[in-house]
Amino acid sequence: MLEALIPYLRPPEKLIADLPVIGPLKLQFFGPLVAAGVILGYHRCLHYAKRKNIDEFIARDMMFWVLVTGFVISHWVSVLFYFPEDVAANPLVLIMVWNGLSSVGGFFGALVGMIWYLRKMKQPYLVYVDMLMYGLLVGFTMGRLGCSLVHDHPGSIVDASHILAVGPWPDGQYRLDLGLLEFMYLVPITLYVHLVYNWEKARPGVLLGTVALLYAPYRFILDTMREKDKLYLGLTTAQYSTLIILAAGIYLVFIRKPRPEDNEWARDSDRAAREQAAKAAAPPAG
Template structure:
């Protein structure tokens, strides 16, 4: 792993920070592409980016700190050290989502069409960001014959030694790219506003729930499930319910027009 890519003088350039920045940039470019392609919301996407990024980073860190408070309560100085990793994807999505809701209401923009526009970019950002997790040596998997050995000094090596560990985050990045390709392909054929965003929530959560079985660093909770798995289940249920509601609402609106 390469937690530090290089130094500029005495200043270390962390791989996680570099990939996080590239993830944000690539995600913004994808969302701008989608907005331009559909002929609306391009200026709004650019304007919203700052708020969504800030909300996402704050949400990602708060989520991580909340669920690993045993560590951060004794190391409060590490709470702001996001360059060392420790940003939850699910927390980032929640924080960014709240920022989008706030921005949409503040500027009288329909929420679901905007969410559809942003969802593909979010997937791109997640995929690139997961590469940063891999380089940083965090979010490691369980011992597996198909895997990579983490260097001495890493958390993975401290827990599992020199065993090969399943590269869970790389598979998650690959899943993100596959879902991104699917959503871009069906974007112009979506049956109602919100379909793309809710499809993202469902498909990402299915992948995350599955990959968590091969994660070696996740917190466990009731019935031996992991926090991310329970969150994924809740997300899927809520998203399916919203999809049914929006589909019926869209059908009712079309019937009224007829």
């Protein structure tokens, strides 16, 4: 029998502190990769904003709130829907944002933060959600690389000769690593969007819709390969979410018609012109 082509490797980790009630804080490969993904994704969002002439100050402020709500709600969805027994045992796990994240929860949390901020600033949604998706692809791909390194998404048991088998795992079995499979799929999507897709000329919302159509069916299938998960009427929380994502993609790409207000976002050039005019009108110092 052939051995797995992909060995199960556990990268080193360092215990930073063992805190009372909260428990151990560890430095793992996953954390730095997620941090690097956030930083790179943030800068790709700013690149998008510059090319689309989006007010840089609004873009930066919105991304701050998106990160806050995205990480918090991502953690809440993870522990409440996947590990409710942990919450029952220790309710403080709800504030341990570093201890478990859900990707679909992160999408929903980011949406909450974005809508709240853009309503406050009286801005249209679609160009900003395209901007977030443009940067999110980079950060999300790096996050999935981290998942594949720490093996926190075990999949179905397969024969060791399977071309995508990872193993042996600590229990001696050979499995599919769902984090690795998602990372392998996200890389070409990210490269396509950033290097091939003509996002500068696409109408607002189509970039998001295109990525949703590419991602949702694959993620739905991946969740059928989970070793064990909590099911609600036969589907996982992520599968229900991917059905919503797929429906949104169909609507944005094939059904929704362009609206004049879609293009009425705050322009960076207008802000710069106002600042220049205010500076010219100001009385000279002294």
